[in-house]
Amino acid sequence: MHGLLDLPWWGYIVTTLIFTQITILSVTIFLHRCMAHRALELHPVVSHFFRFWLWLTTGQVTKDWTAIHRKHHAKVETAEDPHSPQVRGLFTVLFQGVELYRKERRNKETLERYGEGTPDDWMERHVYSVHSAWGVYLMLIINLLLFGSIGLTTWAVQMAWIPFWAAGVVNGVGHYVGYRNFECPDASRNISPLAFFIGGEELHNNHHTYGTSAKFSVKWWEFDIGWMVIRVLQFFGLARPKRVPPTVQLAYGKKSVDIDTVKAVLTNRFQVLARYSREVISPVLSEERDRAGSKGRSVLRRIKALLVREPSLVDPAGKQQLTNVLENYTSLSVVYQFRLKLQNLWVKSTASQAELLEALQEWCRQAEATGIKALREFVAQLKSYVPQKV
DSSP states (O other): OOOSOOOOHHHHHHHHHHHHHHHHHIIIIIIIIIIITOOEEEOHHHHHHHHHHHHHHTOOOHHHHHHHHHHHHHTTTSTTOTTOHHHHOHHHHHHHHHHHHHHHHTOHHHHHHHOTTSOOSHHIIIIITTTHHHHHHHHHHHHHHHHGGGHHHHHHHHHHHHHHIIIIIIHHGGGTSSBOSSOOSSOOOBSOSEEOTTTTTTBHHHHHHTTTOSOOOOSTTOEEHHHHHHHHHHHTTSEEEOOOOOOOEEOTTOOSOOHHHHHHHHHTHHHHHHHHIIIIIHHHHHHHHHHSOHHHHHHHHHHHHHHHSOGGGOOHHHHHHHHHHHTTOHHHHHHHHHHHHHHHHTTOTTOOHHHHHHHHHHHHHHHHHTOOHHHHHHHHHHTTEEOOOO
């Protein structure tokens, strides 16, 4: 059975990849960044194209997806998280992610509490929501007309693409395996710095750190194809990003801690912690390793990850291991305790600006008084922080 298009074998592969990539971009740009996190605004024409395409290729209801994803962020890594591999196991999320989604979709409380602000026009009420299965059947007919019998294979790949890559890989692997730029209070990880195959969602740790950012890449060597498409749409006036990750601004020659320092540190707190790990903990750890014997060096090599990990993510065995090591290495213990004290500054949600200023000034004074070179240099640069110019 032949279709309207007679393509070489590789043409069907390319066409299938194009179709699936449009679906991925519809999920990451419309459902995820625009709807769930309100990180950007889309022109109505673009927004509706994404809704229509998702109806064809996933049967996805915008309110359902948005509500479940918002709940994931609100309850991340807890028993109420709809799809945490830390709670349910990696293979459960990877291979049964769709079932977890369907189960949560039946929770009306989730939809009402977290699904506000999603489309509620005539098409949503009379077509997309109530006849979500019609779209996928229409896509099957279109594929068969275009490609003939091989269109069934193309359709099957389209139907499996989001359940596996989004519901499985991103929700599962993205909270289990990969690298972390920032120690946000959950287990999210960046799967790959080259985020082009699943729309930029590979940069999952960056996203969980800056959940309301339209841009997922943070480091210069990271690539977010979803952000690239957003920038193209922005060029044509079809998209308007609202927020992107903050960047550290330095006022060279500034040598005192003031309100501007406090504002900049709070805004850039995850970068501050990442820099502290890189420029204070790592050098001190290296010095301790150089002084230690072969047995001590082996222990210190294994302890590095625990020294920089978000404390709430360290299990009891790890905490005990950390305690045992810090008891024997004074400098390492000092810089670790100062990391915890620094992190404590921005959890004081009820503190006034004046109280936060006094706390940061005292932290800097005590840090300088330790005499530890890496810590003193860190404080010197911290004093030069200023709020980012808008």
